[in-house]
């Protein structure tokens with residue numbers, strides 16, 4: 371990377387740089403040149419400046435010995451005293467990535483009273499299970515947790531660090547990544563590991579209009595967060611493996627500036643992400659009362675109901691019922707979409723569902739590209755017939 375800089379004390383304000391710039395990238399402000407965003411660092415101004423007041427600065431690209439950073443470390447988040455379900459999903463993905471490169475997958479646990487969680491982790495084919503257990507870590511304090519994860523990264527030197535895109539993970543991962551002056555990609559939907567150990571981190575960008583491929587090529591470790599329900603969970607093995615390592619807690623933990631005054635437990639709320647069967651209403655529904663169709667079908671199937679974003683925007687449902695990039699990611703066993711077109715922002719967060727049934731009047735609706743069963747028809751006709759046939763246990 372290079373950039374152009376003006377040495378103000380040498381500049382006499384002649385303006386030759388401005389008139390010689392082919393990109394119009396130089397503005398004269400108070401008699402001195404200022405570069406704007408159009409600069410291509412071509413260096414013509416540098417060559418033309420009679421006072422040698424403009425210089426081209428070369429910034430050296432940081433390089434890293436990638437061979438010194440191996441394996442994958444998963445942050446094993448504890449939620450409500452147990453492993454957060456995203457942890458087994460991260461381990462599943464990590465093991466898939468690690469296999470071809472001969473990497474191992476390790477986990478780091480931070481908290482208090484972690485014996486059970488550490489023991490549970492021995493069923494997931496891990497190498498090392500590093501445990502930072504101390505009463506000071508009994509509740510999440512971003513600085514103290516970051517100290518522990520930082521310490522573990524310094525010990526293990528993992529190539530990749532994976533964290534759940536939970537509220538805790540979203541607070542922790544950037545803090546730790548900053549300490550290593552390395553990159554972090556949030557909310558990855560796909561991860562691939564190249565032979566040279568570069569992690570290809572894929573996530574929707576620009577409102578889901580593109581899938582961005584992000585690489586942290588010049589630094590290590592490579593940090594990525596992944597939302598719950600995006601990756602397949604690792605299957606629990608009866609056989610135990612892995613080495614539980616009780617680590618000393620870094621001194622800084624005791625100097626944390628964060629104090630917990632009180633803990634107010636949030637009552638558990640049923641989330642559409644946990645439903646095994648979901649019926650989803652989209653803008654094909656003409657009025658709010660018609661949501662009843664979706665709700666009734668969901669009830670009949672023993673499932674839950676959800677909506678697309680336009681219905682939330684209309685105020686027909688709360689945000690907690692919205693599937694999509696700006697809502698929740700779901701992965702039920704069965705999802706039935708009714709009057710949903712299948713925009714990328716919606717599909718990206720439900721296409722991991724086991725069985726997708728789509729009802730839409732438009733045979734070209736994009737939702738049919740991901741549906742396992744496509745019903746081209748009017749939801750006002752199809753849904754009641756489906757419910758009727760379910761009552762009789764027959765076919766619609």
Ligand SMILES: Cc1cc2nc3c(=O)[nH]c(=O)nc-3n(C[C@H](O)[C@H](O)[C@H](O)COP(=O)(O)OP(=O)(O)OC[C@H]3O[C@@H](n4cnc5c(N)ncnc54)[C@H](O)[C@@H]3O)c2cc1C
Pocket residue numbers: 576577578651652653654655677678679680681692693694695696697698708709710711712713714715716729730731732735747748749750
């Ligand atoms: C930054 C950004 C983030 C976004 N995040 C989200 C998000 O999290 N979740 C989300 O859902 N959207 C999101 N969107 C919006 C998204 O782009 C789409 O606009 C939205 O998903 C469309 O919702 P829909 O399918 O209900 O409506 P529409 O696209 O209007 O589709 C309605 C469908 O119903 C069909 N239909 C009409 N009448 C009937 C009938 N009687 N029977 C059967 N079918 C019928 C039509 O053929 C049509 O395909 C986001 C957009 C942006 C820019």
